[in-house]
Amino acid sequence: MTEHKNPSETGDALIVDGLCKRHGRVQTLENVSLALKPGERMALLGHNGAGKTTLMKLILGLWSPSAGQISVAGAVPGSSEARRASAYLPEAVAFHRALTGREQLTLFARLAGAPVKSVDGLLERVGVADAADRRIGTWSKGMRQRLGLAQVLLGKPRIALLDEPTSGLDPISRHDLYAIIDEMAQHGTAVLIASHALTEVEARTDRIAIMRKGRVVADDTLARLSARAELPIRLKLTAQNDDASEVHARLGGKRINGASVELLCSPENKMERLAHIAALGDLVVDVEMAPPSLEDLYRHYSGEDRT
Numbered sequence: 001m002t003e004h005k006n007p008s009e010t011g012d013a014l015i016v017d018g019l020c021k022r023h024g025r026v027q028t029l030e031n032v033s034l035a036l037k038p039g040e041r042m043a044l045l046g047h048n049g050a051g052k053t054t055l056m057k058l059i060l061g062l063w064s065p066s067a068g069q070i071s072v073a074g075a076v077p078g079s080s081e082a083r084r085a086s087a088y089l090p091e092a093v094a095f096h097r098a099l100t101g102r103e104q105l106t107l108f109a110r111l112a113g114a115p116v117k118s119v120d121g122l123l124e125r126v127g128v129a130d131a132a133d134r135r136i137g138t139w140s141k142g143m144r145q146r147l148g149l150a151q152v153l154l155g156k157p158r159i160a161l162l163d164e165p166t167s168g169l170d171p172i173s174r175h176d177l178y179a180i181i182d183e184m185a186q187h188g189t190a191v192l193i194a195s196h197a198l199t200e201v202e203a204r205t206d207r208i209a210i211m212r213k214g215r216v217v218a219d220d221t222l223a224r225l226s227a228r229a230e231l232p233i234r235l236k237l238t239a240q241n242d243d244a245s246e247v248h249a250r251l252g253g254k255r256i257n258g259a260s261v262e263l264l265c266s267p268e269n270k271m272e273r274l275a276h277i278a279a280l281g282d283l284v285v286d287v288e289m290a291p292p293s294l295e296d297l298y299r300h301y302s303g304e305d306r307t
């Protein structure tokens with residue numbers, strides 16, 4: 001029997017428990033459970049159609065679940081308490097093109113019951129203060145995305161749901177956006193980030209949840225997911241005089257090009273393997289070591305490396 005968790009006991013900002021969603025005859029979510037603590041940043045990964053947006057819409061109370069429960073800071077999704085406690089940044093932010101940035105954010109502040117005097121500071125914080133009095137229709141995608149984040153920050157939410165927040169942004173804008181997300185988390189907001197940008201969420205989140213065909217197939221820290229998957233470490237060796245024939249003959253592995261060999265080894269055998277390499281002396285001029293990346297883990301848990 002499932003024991004329902006009580007947020008006031010666990011201190012979680014979000015609890016999703018045994019959630020199921022059917023769309024007609026299609027089961028879109030199947031027994032999804034996860035929890036987010038205040039200040040935690042969770043990446044929500046999964047192939048197209050895995051159910052990430054569906055989960056967010058259920059948390060926002062836009063759709064009703066077929067079964068299971070959700071608690072948003074102790075409140076039922078869609079209730080006024082839950083709305084006050086949560087904020088959403090959709091993948092494609094839509095604003096009134098004829099309004100200026102300042103007008104649009106002021107309107108949102110009024111609707112959210114947030115102080116209008118916070119608008120200027122927020123426009124400054126997300127880096128669009130210079131354009132604040134220009135119509136949003138003239139803004140770039142990155143600027144609109146920043147304004148979307150200002151909207152998320154308005155009510156100091158307990159939980160922020162960000163759907164592909166950096167899609168279409170340049171590297172500097174991405175970096176700025178994550179700096180703002182970090183700051184939100186430091187102030188206690190739990191942040192759920194649906195993303196396909198594995199490299200950036202790898203560095204900027206505390207936990208990773210991977211969805212596959214409507215189910216959560218992994219949910220843990222990167223380090224623990226990595227340990228459980230037991231994926232190999234890659235060692236890339238560069239040979240003396242750009243000729244890896246001798247190194248390959250002595251150690252095996254895969255020839256990458258004329259000068260390099262790649263070896264795979266388990267974390268436990270790493271030191272032993274390095275000792276073998278060191279024993280070759282000058283034959284090896286460089287060793288690069290790469291632990292499994294989030295992309296490797298994603299392939300593993302989402303079932304892509306299995307048939």
Ligand SMILES: Nc1ncnc2c1ncn2[C@@H]1O[C@H](COP(=O)(O)OP(=O)(O)OP(=O)(O)O)[C@@H](O)[C@H]1O
Nearest residue numbers: 023024026028046047048049050051052053054055
């Ligand atoms: N209104 C709907 N009616 C019927 N099926 C739907 C509806 N909305 C979503 N689905 C189905 O639910 C499944 C999950 O879709 P969802 O949009 O949640 O995936 P996603 O993980 O967010 O994908 P993406 O990465 O492409 O945004 C898909 O099979 C989709 O076709």
